[in-house]
Amino acid sequence: MSFSFQLEATCGEARAGRFVTPHGAVRTPVFMPVGTVASVKGLSQELLDELGVEILLNNTYHLYLRPGVETIRHLGGVQKFMSWDKPILTDSGGFQVFSLSELRKLTEDGVQFRSHLDGSLHFFSPETSLAAEIGLGADIVMAFDECTEFPAARERARHSMELTARWARRSKDYFDAHRHEVPWYEERSRELGGEQTQALFGIVQGGMYPELRRESARRTVEIGFPGYAIGGLSVGEPREKTWEIVSETLPLLPADRPRYVMGVGTPEEIVEYVRLGVDMMDCVLPTRAARHGLLFTSEGKVNIKNARYARDEGPLDPNCRCRVCARYSRAYLRHLYTSQELLAQVLNTVHNLAHYLDIMRRVRETILTGEFASTGPAV
Amino acid sequence: MSFSFQLEATCGEARAGRFVTPHGAVRTPVFMPVGTVASVKGLSQELLDELGVEILLNNTYHLYLRPGVETIRHLGGVQKFMSWDKPILTDSGGFQVFSLSELRKLTEDGVQFRSHLDGSLHFFSPETSLAAEIGLGADIVMAFDECTEFPAARERARHSMELTARWARRSKDYFDAHRHEVPWYEERSRELGGEQTQALFGIVQGGMYPELRRESARRTVEIGFPGYAIGGLSVGEPREKTWEIVSETLPLLPADRPRYVMGVGTPEEIVEYVRLGVDMMDCVLPTRAARHGLLFTSEGKVNIKNARYARDEGPLDPNCRCRVCARYSRAYLRHLYTSQELLAQVLNTVHNLAHYLDIMRRVRETILTGEFASTGPAV
Numbered sequence: 213m214s215f216s217f218q219l220e221a222t223c224g225e226a227r228a229g230r231f232v233t234p235h236g237a238v239r240t241p242v243f244m245p246v247g248t249v250a251s252v253k254g255l256s257q258e259l260l261d262e263l264g265v266e267i268l269l270n271n272t273y274h275l276y277l278r279p280g281v282e283t284i285r286h287l288g289g290v291q292k293f294m295s296w297d298k299p300i301l302t303d304s305g306g307f308q309v310f311s312l313s314e315l316r317k318l319t320e321d322g323v324q325f326r327s328h329l330d331g332s333l334h335f336f337s338p339e340t341s342l343a344a345e346i347g348l349g350a351d352i353v354m355a356f357d358e359c360t361e362f363p364a365a366r367e368r369a370r371h372s373m374e375l376t377a378r379w380a381r382r383s384k385d386y387f388d389a390h391r392h393e394v395p396w397y398e399e400r401s402r403e404l405g406g407e408q409t410q411a412l413f414g415i416v417q418g419g420m421y422p423e424l425r426r427e428s429a430r431r432t433v434e435i436g437f438p439g440y441a442i443g444g445l446s447v448g449e450p451r452e453k454t455w456e457i458v459s460e461t462l463p464l465l466p467a468d469r470p471r472y473v474m475g476v477g478t479p480e481e482i483v484e485y486v487r488l489g490v491d492m493m494d495c496v497l498p499t500r501a502a503r504h505g506l507l508f509t510s511e512g513k514v515n516i517k518n519a520r521y522a523r524d525e526g527p528l529d530p531n532c533r534c535r536v537c538a539r540y541s542r543a544y545l546r547h548l549y550t551s552q553e554l555l556a557q558v559l560n561t562v563h564n565l566a567h568y569l570d571i572m573r574r575v576r577e578t579i580l581t582g583e584f585a586s587t588g589p590a591v
Numbered sequence: 592m593s594f595s596f597q598l599e600a601t602c603g604e605a606r607a608g609r610f611v612t613p614h615g616a617v618r619t620p621v622f623m624p625v626g627t628v629a630s631v632k633g634l635s636q637e638l639l640d641e642l643g644v645e646i647l648l649n650n651t652y653h654l655y656l657r658p659g660v661e662t663i664r665h666l667g668g669v670q671k672f673m674s675w676d677k678p679i680l681t682d683s684g685g686f687q688v689f690s691l692s693e694l695r696k697l698t699e700d701g702v703q704f705r706s707h708l709d710g711s712l713h714f715f716s717p718e719t720s721l722a723a724e725i726g727l728g729a730d731i732v733m734a735f736d737e738c739t740e741f742p743a744a745r746e747r748a749r750h751s752m753e754l755t756a757r758w759a760r761r762s763k764d765y766f767d768a769h770r771h772e773v774p775w776y777e778e779r780s781r782e783l784g785g786e787q788t789q790a791l792f793g794i795v796q797g798g799m800y801p802e803l804r805r806e807s808a809r810r811t812v813e814i815g816f817p818g819y820a821i822g823g824l825s826v827g828e829p830r831e832k833t834w835e836i837v838s839e840t841l842p843l844l845p846a847d848r849p850r851y852v853m854g855v856g857t858p859e860e861i862v863e864y865v866r867l868g869v870d871m872m873d874c875v876l877p878t879r880a881a882r883h884g885l886l887f888t889s890e891g892k893v894n895i896k897n898a899r900y901a902r903d904e905g906p907l908d909p910n911c912r913c914r915v916c917a918r919y920s921r922a923y924l925r926h927l928y929t930s931q932e933l934l935a936q937v938l939n940t941v942h943n944l945a946h947y948l949d950i951m952r953r954v955r956e957t958i959l960t961g962e963f964a965s966t967g968p969a970v
Contacts, residue, residue, distance in 0.1 A: 250926065254933035258914060279901060279926045286902050287922055295918045522658060523665050535637060539674045543666055547629065547658045554633035554936055 289349025369419030534566030652687035668728025748798030913945035
């Protein structure tokens with residue numbers, strides 16, 4: 213089959229496992245760096261390889277607008293396009309349509325919106341979004357959902373959740389009918405045997421209302437997907453609320469499928485989500501913060517522009533083995549940042565991603581050895 | 592001694608050689624990438640190592656303003672500061688004072704100017720410029736000169752050339768009295784034996800007037816330097832004029848010292864300057880052009896934003912062995928550039944520098960084998 217998931221160990225609710233896609237295997241729990249327009253900003257794919265990245269996220273909305281789905285399909289899909297022969301996941305574009313573009317009209321059918329680039333008119337529905345995701349050819353694709361805004365009254369959240377449930381059904385129907393259209397379908401099937409195509413994940417919505425989340429989980433699981441995401445979080449709500457929603461929703465998702473919390477979190481939070489039983493996460497935080505000079509280290513956050521680092525010859529993080537901490541001083545990193553040098557963004561991003569990926573590696577190891585449950589917050 | 596230069600072969604006027612500095616050897620002819628504020632924009636020092644860069648240029652004016660000479664001296668000099676343990680050359684800051692800053696007052700003594708960053712008042716003279724260069728600690732430092740503007744009337748150019756000659760004398764006097772103050776003086780002398788300090792190069796000026804250039808060369812050589820630069824070129828004059836000035840000036844410089852033409856040139860031009868007998872060159876062209884999507888290849892210039900590359904699966908340059916040409920397609924490079932992705936600037940810079948350095952390696956090899964004179968323009 214195109215997609216499989218095996219649990220290797222559990223430790224409390226935390227899980228270590230492995231999923232296999234047509235472009236390779238991914239060990240879970242996994243943090244997925246965000247490569248919005250088919251690039252993790254500033255990092256070459258060689259650096260991603262070196263960091264041990266096993267799966268990337270690309271944004272359908274951005275790639276749909278530029279360079280366009282047909283261009284990427286013509287070039288063999290996102291993996292070939294960006295010369296990254298490992299797994300990629302695309303979101304459905306829904307989140308960006310609701311957050312970035314000028315929204316024109318939301319109907320049962322879908323969403324009409326204007327491009328944030330040139331104001332041109334476009335229409336995303338479960339069918340057109342999935343058509344885009346199939347054309348882009350990521351290994352894992354997400355159902356088209358409505359990301360409920362925060363705050364939202366209960367009736368509004370219910371209406372939105374129900375729309376997402378109906379769209380999930382339509383997403384799956386379209387996907388099932390067209391999944392053989394992924395650009396690498398024949399090549400991968402020939403090479404690996406069996407039918408090699410994408411895996412479509414469902415998304416649970418329901419705003420900040422546990423009973424709506426429960427209903428959304430039930431309806432999404434009823435449709436049946438090889439993996440499930442919890443969406444509509446990190447949209448401005450307090451962290452305790454995010455926490456409550458995730459911990460109430462996870463037990464309702466099948467234990468034999470990967471569980472993905474979209475858009476989280478800080479280094480501390482990703483460890484705690486694993487503790488709740490989350491297998492996959494993505495977030496722009498490590499890469500975006502890096503570009504703003506905010507660095508995560510084993511000793512806490514470092515705002516590298518701080519004058520106290522001007523003559524600091526030490527490494528950014530004495531406990532980190534990334535190439536930045538191995539070679540450059542805080543003084544140099546501060547200088548690059550305050551001088552607005554390109555290299556600041558590159559080196560800061562390398563370090564922050566190394567920090568996130570190291571955390572996940574350590575967490576996974578302690579789950580496998582059974583020591584994870586007894587550890588406190590890991591960072 | 593701190594600095595030595597050996598010729599290994601000549602081929603017509605072209606020369607292959609090697610100079611040795613307290614931070615290592617450099618094979619000539621050499622093209623020196625520009626790392627303005629102690630960073631070649633977008634490239635880590637690991638990538639410079641991989642490209643085979645043997646010497647970098649840093650700009651004194653920029654580092655003097657930010658992070659400041661005392662900070663870099665405190666951190667052991669530019670090599671330690673940027674974690675680059677190979678040779679570095681600094682210019683005197685004169686060129687930037689005359690081109691970037693708001694010039695306040697030029698006197699026999701020196702130049703008062705305002706920082707382009709914050710408008711603060713500063714003063715550069717041969718003595719203060721050399722003090723900055725000694726504090727920064729590059730292996731090769733340049734005398735403080737006045738870069739004559741173009742066009743300049745003969746009398747103006749003569750006056751400027753004479754000022755530069757007097758400033759060269761003062762630069763050397765200051766350097767001789769203070770050369771032991773370079774931050775790594777004791778460490779390098781202890782490690783390598785003998786007196787290990789910087790090498791001060793003189794600069795020939797004289798505008799576009801061959802007889803003024805001849806007089807400048809004579810007076811600069813009279814003072815005596817371990818290497819000589821031809822400055823004041825690429826300031827807007829036609830290329831034939833640059834060519835004429837370089838070819839008339841070079842024979843007046845001692846054959847046993849390296850000859851450096853500042854601020855040139857295109858891939859074609861650097862080959863032709865070698866043919867005239869030039870040993871060292873630097874230019875922002877490969878790095879700056881890269882950031883603007885202009886790429887130099889064995890098949891000519893490529894403007895990567897051109898729509899014709901949108902679905903071009905081929906490498907940027909099929910004859911290039913750099914990591915960019917080995918992995919990425921023109922379509923992807925075009926996408927990164929048109930999407931204004933950071934990675935576009937990184938990858939484009941890697942390729943353009945690889946192209947320049949490959950040219951210089953091939954040129955050097957053909958000088959050593961005696962085949963250079965018989966080759967046409969190499970690119």
